[in-house]
Amino acid sequence: MPASLRELRQRRNSVTATQKITRAMELIAASRIIKADRAARAALPYTSLLNRAVATVAGSAVDHPLTTEVDSPRRAAVVLFTSDRGLAGAYSSNAIKVSLQLTERLRQQGCEVVPYVVGNKGIGYLKFRKVELAGQWHGISDTPTYEDATDIADTLVQKFLTDVADGGVDEIYCVYTRMKSMLVQEPRVRRVLPIEVVEEGGNTPANAAAIDQEGSGLQFDFEPDAESVLDTLLSLYVRNRIWFYLLESAASQLASQQRAMKSATDNAQQLIERLTREANQARQAEITQEISEIVGGAGALADLAKEE
């Protein structure tokens, strides 16, 4: 007999308990994802309006420190967005992998890399490897607020505006996870600073057409003047980018958590079925053995009686 009946039943009960937990987590992730998706969608009008405003000012061709490119960057910051907790499948490790590739590529170009991390998983990963972090944020990856985005963006802009000789950076990259659909999330690298004004992230073709119609043909008046308008707009723009990445990452994290918990529940179900079958077999074997023992015993008694 492979395992005792009692052991098999115990194992089955424990898997059933685990299944209950994973199923509950799946349901929680599913309900939160709706909220995260709604938050991401609610932020869209602001994003597209801000993009339109930036495109409008950029059309009047003003130079700004936040848009000035450096020919050969000497130091770059990489901001990695990961989750605070595990049980979300490969969500965090995928993002970490992409950020390591980016770091490697930047190093080969002779660029020093300064890491910033959002989320306990990424912080733990890099700290364990004795990588010194320039900045870290945790406790916000599930439900980010605009204040969190402001905090992160302001830290980055300040770092960017500092001279390289004084520990500043020439470029800032973000590694976040884009939510393509409920089933597909892919980590992505985006350069936040210097700002590429041509790029209209999050814009639909219809939106771009609207800009052409309403924006380009018109001669805008700027108050107080184009420079100061651009100045304020761009710092809002950076905050909005970070806000967008936080929201996307949160939605992706919940989606991969839901998927991971769903497959865990399915696996538990298979395991339960197998253990039930084995337990039934063991029970049957026990009964068969008992019967054969009784029959054997009765036979032996009958033989004894015959001999006497």
Add this chain to the structure above:
Amino acid sequence: MADAMRIDVVAANRLVWEGDGVNVIVRTTEGDIGILPGHEPVLAALVPCVATIVTPDGKQEVFALDGGFVLVAGNRVSLLAQYATRSAEVSLEEARKNVSELERIIDTGDATVDQVHRLHLAQAQVKAAQMTAGADYGH
């Protein structure tokens, strides 16, 4: 008069209000401006202020804006601010409490930029709430 303008008020995390209007009054860094239908295209930076929108039926919609921008293009006016609140959503007591609390923090001298922003917002909310309250008493 030309047709009513399309107006939207947008905060970083949501669309606060959209609708038609015949007059928009906001405070830019240069001073108050009123925008009527058919205004020339303008992109102006705002200071924390109370924005008033007059709807075609003569009602007033009041918003507290925390700086931001006004973008006028075509017959469309967009008010964009990181934090924007419709006065109907604000309770007066709460805003007053915020004002005194934030003023105390700023008096101590170590207020963050964000806290100064929030004070302006709260002040604007108090003003906005008073305006709507005053309008109600007038009836």
